[in-house]
Every structure is written in C-alpha cells, then in structure tokens.
Amino acid sequence: MPSIVAKDPRGNTINYHEFQGKRFPPVPIQIHDLDISLANLPDIPCRDDDVTIVTYPKAGTHWTWEIANMLLSNGTEVSKREKEESMIEVQPTEKINNLPSVRILNTHVTPDIFPKELVTKKAKIIYVTRNPKDIFVSYYYHVKKIKFYNYGGDWDSFFEHIMTGLVDFGDWFTFTKQWETFFQEHQDIPLLRLNYEQLKQDMGTGVDKIAKFLGVSCNETTRENIVQKCDFANMKQQKGVMSEHMKGMIEGDEHPMYRKGVIGDWKTHFTVAQSERFDEEYKKQMSGYSFDFEKYM
Numbered sequence: 001m002p003s004i005v006a007k008d009p010r011g012n013t014i015n016y017h018e019f020q021g022k023r024f025p026p027v028p029i030q031i032h033d034l035d036i037s038l039a040n041l042p043d044i045p046c047r048d049d050d051v052t053i054v055t056y057p058k059a060g061t062h063w064t065w066e067i068a069n070m071l072l073s074n075g076t077e078v079s080k081r082e083k084e085e086s087m088i089e090v091q092p093t094e095k096i097n098n099l100p101s102v103r104i105l106n107t108h109v110t111p112d113i114f115p116k117e118l119v120t121k122k123a124k125i126i127y128v129t130r131n132p133k134d135i136f137v138s139y140y141y142h143v144k145k146i147k148f149y150n151y152g153g154d155w156d157s158f159f160e161h162i163m164t165g166l167v168d169f170g171d172w173f174t175f176t177k178q179w180e181t182f183f184q185e186h187q188d189i190p191l192l193r194l195n196y197e198q199l200k201q202d203m204g205t206g207v208d209k210i211a212k213f214l215g216v217s218c219n220e221t222t223r224e225n226i227v228q229k230c231d232f233a234n235m236k237q238q239k240g241v242m243s244e245h246m247k248g249m250i251e252g253d254e255h256p257m258y259r260k261g262v263i264g265d266w267k268t269h270f271t272v273a274q275s276e277r278f279d280e281e282y283k284k285q286m287s288g289y290s291f292d293f294e295k296y297m
C-alpha cells in the first residue's frame with residue numbers, strides 16, 4: 001500500500017512506501033506490517049549458514065536466487081517457491097525466522113539497515129551487479145507494469161526521476177558506494193561478487209562459482225541442467241506464469257520479473273544526451289571504484 005504519492009521532476013505522480021525517510025515499494029500489504037518488518041530488520045536473528053543475495057533492484061536477483069536454490073536443494077527443476085518469500089525487508093519477521101536452513105535470503109537494502117547479526121555471524125553474501133543503464137531501463141518497465149506504482153510517466157520522465165535517486169531502495173550511486181565501502185570494511189565476510197553480464201555470457205562458469213562458494217558439489221550434468229533450467233526463456237516460461245490474483249496487479253500479461261533478459265537494452269532507450277549525462281555523473285561519483293560491468297556500458 002502506498003504511504004506517499006511522490007512526483008518525478010516532470011510532475012508525474014508515483015506511489016511509494018516511505019519509512020524513516022527512505023522509499024520502499026508500495027507493496028500490497030498493510031503499511032503497519034511493512035513498517036514492523038523494516039523496523040525489525042537490523043535486529044533479526046541470523047544463522048551461520050545463511051546466504052544473502054544483495055542487489056540493487058533489477059540486477060538479476062531472481063535469476064541468482066534460482067541458481068543458488070537449485071544448487072542447495074539438489075534441485076533438478078526450478079523451484080515452485082518464489083524468491084520474494086525470503087526477501088527480508090518485506091516479509092514478516094516470524095516468516096523469515098521460520099524458513100528452514102539453509103536460508104537463501106535476499107535484499108535490496110543499504111548496509112545501514114542490513115541485519116547486524118549477518119555481519120557478526122559472518123554469513124555468506126552474494127553481491128550481484130549489472131550495468132546501471134540496463135538497470136534503469138529494467139526499473140522503468142518494473143514501475144510501469146506494477147499497478148501499485150500507478151506511474152504514468154514515459155521513459156524520459158523516469159530517467160529524470162531515477163537520476164534524482166528518489167526511487168524505492170534509493171539512489172543507485174549511493175547504494176553501490178555504500179556496499180563497496182561496507183565490503184572494504186568487512187573483508188572477513190565471505191563474499192561472492194557476480195555480474196549479470198558475465199553470468200549471461202557464461203552461465204556455466206557462474207554456476208561453478210556459486211557452487212564453490214556455497215560449498216556444494218556440482219558435476220557437469222548438474223551444471224548443464226541448471227544452465228538449461230535457469231536460461232531466461234525457460235525461467236520466463238516456468239516462473240513467469242502469473243496467478244489470477246497477480247494478473248490483477250500487473251499491466252499486460254507479462255511477468256514483470258522476466259521481461260527481456262538481455263545485455264544492452266539501454267541502447268534502444270537512452271538518448272545520446274541521457275547516456276552522456278549518466279556517464280558524467282558516473283565519472284563524478286564513482287572515481288576510485290571499478291566494476292566488471294564497465295566494459296558493457
């Protein structure tokens with residue numbers, strides 16, 4: 001449920017949930033319940049064997065969750081469960097507490113409200129990055145397709161909006177810098193960095209890296225099966241089937257989490273001026289940081 005109706009710089013309205021000055025998605029649960037989950041988040045109990053996927057939205061969270069889930073559950077098929085069931089900032093705390101081990105948690109929050117115990121327990125983190133220009137485009141379709149946002153702006157308006165950083169889960173630049181600083185300061189935390197573009201170009205190597213990091217064996221047959229099952233077309237077909245209830249929340253008949261699944265869609269959306277403006281901002285804000293996705297920008 002939205003708690004605020006915000007405006008993009010061109011005056012188009014967009015719904016968000018606001019908690020302690022930060023914006024979150026206008027999810028269809030009671031505002032009070034979401035506030036409790038968010039307030040509890042830094043203090044939720046964690047386990048040594050927890051694995052948390054940390055991403056800025058639209059970086060490939062569902063995809064990574066599925067691969068990790070298949071590896072940990074010896075699954076031969078994609079899961080009937082959804083990654084949202086273990087999204088720590090929106091689920092009720094009891095629900096997260098009751099998930100069986102090994103939990104594959106996931107979150108888009110910044111380190112300041114990340115569970116403190118996940119740090120002290122040295123539980124594993126998988127951090128996934130993606131070319132931010134593709135993230136912005138994917139985010140645009142996300143807010144257009146999910147009716148709760150009630151956003152009528154076009155791409156140019158959304159570009160202005162996301163460049164202000166006033167979207168749910170906040171500014172991409174801030175998110176990325178805060179996590180980089182956090183990883184610098186907590187080098188003892190087991191961390192696996194993944195990159196959407198590399199995973200897309202060679203999922204088999206990505207599956208091997210995740211298996212090694214999780215300490216599970218993965219022979220060639222398992223790897224090939226996961227690569228096949230977690231291929232975009234298959235995931236879209238298997239996981240993109242919407243219930244009647246969900247269809248009521250979505251514009252069109254396509255699942256918003258399985259849209260195109262390609263590298264470089266930004267090139268058909270960004271104008272030259274938008275791309276240059278982003279590059280300039282990137283140079284200004286991100287000097288001193290280097291990322292795998294830079295070669296895809």
Ligand code: A3P
Pocket residue numbers: 055056057058059060061062063134137138139141200230231232233235257258259260261262265
């Ligand atoms: P696009 O909108 O560019 O298609 P998240 O899970 O973090 O919300 O990320 C969603 C993005 O990942 C969407 O990007 C979605 O299509 C893409 N995606 C989902 N599953 C994928 C897969 N198996 N392979 C490649 N991309 C995938």
